[in-house]
Amino acid sequence: GAVVSQHPSWVICKSGTSVKIECRSLDFQATTMFWYRQFPKQSLMLMATSNEGSKATYEQGVEKDKFLINHASLTLSTLTVTSAHPEDSSFYICSANGSPAWLFGPGTRLTVL
Amino acid sequence: GQQLNQSPQSMFIQEGEDVSMNCTSSSIFNTWLWYKQDPGEGPVLLIALYKAGELTSNGRLTAQFGITRKDSFLNISASIPSDVGIYFCAGAKTSGTYKYIFGTGTRLKVLA
Numbered sequence: 001g002a003v004v005s006q007h008p009s010w011v012i013c014k015s016g017t018s019v020k021i022e023c024r025s026l027d028f029q030a031t032t033m034f035w036y037r038q039f040p041k042q043s044l045m046l047m048a049t050s051n052e053g054s055k056a057t058y059e060q061g062v063e064k065d066k067f068l069i070n071h072a073s074l075t076l077s078t079l080t081v082t083s084a085h086p087e088d089s090s091f092y093i094c095s096a097n098g099s100p101a102w103l104f105g106p107g108t109r110l111t112v113l
Numbered sequence: 114g115q116q117l118n119q120s121p122q123s124m125f126i127q128e129g130e131d132v133s134m135n136c137t138s139s140s141i142f143n144t145w146l147w148y149k150q151d152p153g154e155g156p157v158l159l160i161a162l163y164k165a166g167e168l169t170s171n172g173r174l175t176a177q178f179g180i181t182r183k184d185s186f187l188n189i190s191a192s193i194p195s196d197v198g199i200y201f202c203a204g205a206k207t208s209g210t211y212k213y214i215f216g217t218g219t220r221l222k223v224l225a
Contacts, residue, residue: 004155006155034212034213036215042218043116043201043215043216043217043218044156044201044215045116045215046212046213046214046215049212091153093155093156095213101146101158101161102146102158102203102213103158104148104155104156104157104158105155106154106155107153107154107155109153
């Protein structure tokens with residue numbers, strides 16, 4: 001059945017480095033994917049809308065040059081956290097329309113030292 | 114970012130009790146979803162609602178899409194320990210892409 005996967009499930013990196021997170025739709029195609037960020041004990045906050053073949057749309061307050069999104073195919077969207085800092089440490093979750101409802105990936109926990 | 118108001122924030126209940134939580138918005142939504150999230154995992158869809166007034170069940174879970182389109186309710190009957198987790202509502206407006214806005218979450222703890 002339709003599933004959204006993410007890779008890696010967790011990553012630890014040094015401050016100043018860049019980290020790429022992949023979001024894949026399995027058994028379905030997704031022209032649109034969403035990226036969320038979740039801090040401990042908080043809800044999911046929408047960061048950006050990833051559109052296949054076009055530029056991503058970012059929510060207010062989210063730096064597009066820091067969080068690069070590439071939706072190169074109908075089954076893959078990537079989020080790259082550039083020059084990561086400790087305050088970027090969070091749980092990043094993607095979602096895609098698995099019809100009839102939106103499915104979520106298992107999340108990627110990023111820890112920046 | 115925008116969030117929906119969800120209440121209660123947290124609740125402790127005894128096993129076997131029924132649970133109710135709700136989600137409200139200042140604006141109208143055309144779709145309401147309810148998710149459950151376990152620690153360290155992504156949200157898992159519980160119930161999807163697409164029509165005002167709709168009442169949908171999934172096992173012991175029942176959710177309703179409010180008539181005003183500005184709220185939704187989730188009820189869990191006869192709670193069990195594995196119901197523990199965080200429950201989120203999510204609403205979307207039909208505007209081309211279904212951009213879901215999440216509620217603040219209800220943290221549920223079930224005492225055996």
